Amino acid sequence: MADTLVAEQAANRTTVQVDLGSRSYPIKIGRSLLAEAGAEIANVLPGARLAVVTDETVARFHLDALRTSLDAASLDHTVITVPPGESTKCYAEFERVCDEVLAARLERGDAVVALGGGVVGDLTGYVAASVRRGMVFVQLPTTLLAQVDSSVGGKTGINSRHGKNLIGAFHQPALVLADTGILDTLPMRDFRAGYAEVVKYGLLGDAAFFAWLEDNWQAIFSGGPEREEAVARSCQAKADVVAADELESGRRALLNLGHTFGHALEAAVSYETSRLVHGEGVSIGMMLAHEFSERLGLIGPETVERVHKHLSDAGLPVKIQDIPGQLPPAETFLDIIAQDKKVTRGALTFILTRGIGEAFVEKGVEPALVTDFLKEKLVP
Numbered sequence: 614m615a616d617t618l619v620a621e622q623a624a625n626r627t628t629v630q631v632d633l634g635s636r637s638y639p640i641k642i643g644r645s646l647l648a649e650a651g652a653e654i655a656n657v658l659p660g661a662r663l664a665v666v667t668d669e670t671v672a673r674f675h676l677d678a679l680r681t682s683l684d685a686a687s688l689d690h691t692v693i694t695v696p697p698g699e700s701t702k703c704y705a706e707f708e709r710v711c712d713e714v715l716a717a718r719l720e721r722g723d724a725v726v727a728l729g730g731g732v733v734g735d736l737t738g739y740v741a742a743s744v745r746r747g748m749v750f751v752q753l754p755t756t757l758l759a760q761v762d763s764s765v766g767g768k769t770g771i772n773s774r775h776g777k778n779l780i781g782a783f784h785q786p787a788l789v790l791a792d793t794g795i796l797d798t799l800p801m802r803d804f805r806a807g808y809a810e811v812v813k814y815g816l817l818g819d820a821a822f823f824a825w826l827e828d829n830w831q832a833i834f835s836g837g838p839e840r841e842e843a844v845a846r847s848c849q850a851k852a853d854v855v856a857a858d859e860l861e862s863g864r865r866a867l868l869n870l871g872h873t874f875g876h877a878l879e880a881a882v883s884y885e886t887s888r889l890v891h892g893e894g895v896s897i898g899m900m901l902a903h904e905f906s907e908r909l910g911l912i913g914p915e916t917v918e919r920v921h922k923h924l925s926d927a928g929l930p931v932k933i934q935d936i937p938g939q940l941p942p943a944e945t946f947l948d949i950i951a952q953d954k955k956v957t958r959g960a961l962t963f964i965l966t967r968g969i970g971e972a973f974v975e976k977g978v979e980p981a982l983v984t985d986f987l988k989e990k991l992v993p
């Protein structure tokens with residue numbers, strides 16, 4: 614997966630390039646990048662005006678630093694603040710942010726800038742994709758999850774009452790700046806949740822990376838240089854997949870490992886982040902994908918056990934019972950899964966695996982098999 618590595622190392626910075634022809638863009642990774650955001654953005658978008666979208670929590674910690682940097686680069690900007698949490702990915706906030714961008718009279722060639730985690734990035738990207746039929750989009754991800762996954766690849770969108778991310782567009786950013794220094798102050802629950810997406814890259818296509826994570830996860834958590842390496846390797850893995858299949862007509866679906874079950878779990882708790890955040894859903898979802906693969910005779914118990922051990926060593930939830938409170942029956946999960954974007958002509962699609970690093974896309978999975986499996990997994 615890393616054979617097209619195009620990373621430049623300079624002054625403890627790494628640049629991973631997402632190669633998409635005229636829509637190619639760099640992901641810059643390293644400490645203190647937020648303080649340089651003004652200069653970086655001015656370099657890519659000279660003279661642009663900006664709408665910075667952020668949430669109230671991120672604004673409290675990081676907005677001043679960004680504004681100082683934008684002012685120093687003479688970048689005229691307005692700030693739009695949204696509430697924190699998954700419920701912000703909704704029609705009402707989408708409408709409000711679009712209207713505020715228009716009220717600020719930004720032009721198509723001006724930029725909408727996401728300062729925040731996955732929720733802010735997904736919502737802001739969809740605003741950027743929609744206002745004036747497509748404005749320039751810049752990602753300043755402030756969580757591990759956003760730095761290794763959601764800020765890269767151009768999936769933008771909001772949730773619907775019918776499911777997660779069901780309304781959206783592919784709209785690539787022009788620039789991603791991942792300031793890894795910000796992760797020092799990220800709450801541990803959010804760091805862990807982001808780590809689930811890091812593990813995903815190993816599980817889906819890079820057994821050596823998974824083994825490296827088994828050896829180095831503590832250094833990643835404690836902020837050693839392994840952290841930057843994990844972010845860069847994750848971004849490179851994602852960049853390779855996205856460059857090969859931008860619009861998810863095939864291989865990109867591998868990035869959805871753990872997400873079919875995970876999204877259903879998030880919907881089942883009505884996106885209440887006190888019960889489950891996205892990365893936790895992905896962790897349980899990846900376990901379920903491995904257990905389901907075992908059920909289908911694709912892998913043995915030792916593989917399931919290895920994945921279970923690593924995720925639980927890292928403090929991530931690994932079973933449905935780790936989610937507090939009541940959950941709906943298996944049939945309700947099936948209804949949610951039937952709305953998944955990977956469903957083709959009514960056939961359920963899952964990302965399954967033949968081993969660590971050997972995930973594959975399986976179309977036409979028998980619904981009864983999934984229901985029976987979930988019934989068992991839901992037993993308290």
Ligand SMILES: O=C(O)C(=O)C[C@@H](O)[C@H](O)[C@H](O)COP(=O)(O)O
Pocket residue numbers: 762763765766768777778810861865866868869872954
């Ligand atoms: O970028 C992708 O492609 C992914 O599937 C990455 C996922 O980790 C991410 O959560 C994505 O937003 C989920 O996509 P969706 O199409 O299942 O909504």
